[in-house]
Amino acid sequence: MNDLSCLPAPIEATPQKRHRTIPVKVGGVTVGGGAPIVVQSMTNTDTADIDGTVSQVAALVRQGSELVRITVDRDEAAAAVPYIREKLLKRGVNVPLVGDFHYIGHKLLADHPACAEALDKYRINPGNVGFKDKRDRQFSAIVEMAIKHDKAVRIGANWGSLDQELLTHLMDMNAKTANPIDARSVTREALVQSALLSAARAEEIGLAKSNIILSAKVSGVQDLISVYRMLAARSDYAIHLGLTEAGMGSKGIVASSAALGILLQEGIGDTIRVSLTPEPNGDRTLEVKVAQEILQTMGFRTFVPLVAACPGCGRTTSTVFQELARDIQDWISTSMPEWKSRYVGVENLNVAVMGCIVNGPGESKHADIGISLPGTGETPTAPVFIDGQKAATLRGPTIAAEFKTMVGEYIEKRFG
16 A cells, blocks of 8 residues: 555656856846846836936845846936946945837937946847838947947847838738748747847847847737747847736736746746836835746745745634734845845745644644644634744734744744
């Protein structure tokens, strides 16, 4: 009965080997080449508002953004960039800044050399860098500026601003074939070709492959998966991953998690952004938190201690465990900036806050430190487990405060 030899070999649910890409240095951060997947974000402030932009960049970095992109859309914004960099450094925030250029990037970089120098990476959209005969000239001007200042470039094709000349050409070619494919597939191909042809042109001009990152963003989950599989199969450039215009709230979070999760599991993606639409006056840092949680949930990186908590059921009509789980989660989040400097490896901590005796003790034993609170109508006792062993039993109205103290003591003992 206990002989397991007849069972089939286990199927390991582990990520595929990372897609081989050329590493790119963006300031002090390495993207690609097997380096940890980088989390990035983008401000939504007017870049000409220096103080407002500095504050938001600093907030994004505190949350964990390792690259931050800012809009450079006009002279006032370009002129502000070196001052933004200066003020960030005075705050002790040394994060690589990415300039987002559309339409007149060539002119802004030429007219504002201090901006060109202060940025760590330029983002070019091949669909709107210029049109007709101006396209190659203006694209070349930005690439030449990147070469001059030794900056990385992200060539970011986008479904919403696709090179219409290229798309029309591919549509015409497809129509003449014996077995034409559907228009959506042609559009996906155009998006991939836009990125790859632009990268090849950048190399012809003289930009090193080790300074090129590619992206091809769309807003549909299945389209994104298809496009990035194509991009990864046909190049070894470092890849920036993201579902563009993902949406607001749970819709944006779920769509981004589904799309990015599949691609990351397949080994595709060197840096990611979760493009969430914030609520009016909402917290921009949420997109950083979601990106981190995707990577940590899938086992690619660790950023903060994990708190496992049961969903609750008819046995847990009391709100005690919900309140404790929330308090522990919030406490960990606000404490992490200080803990990172004091406790090496604290991000690997696992905490469990369970609501009743059904799965509570077992789940708590699996965590580094866990508590199993009493369910409705059960004896008001809460066993605490540390490293798989029962360490204490808490009772009374101070259960939450006592457990929080025990978590703090555990962190100090293990990581101090």
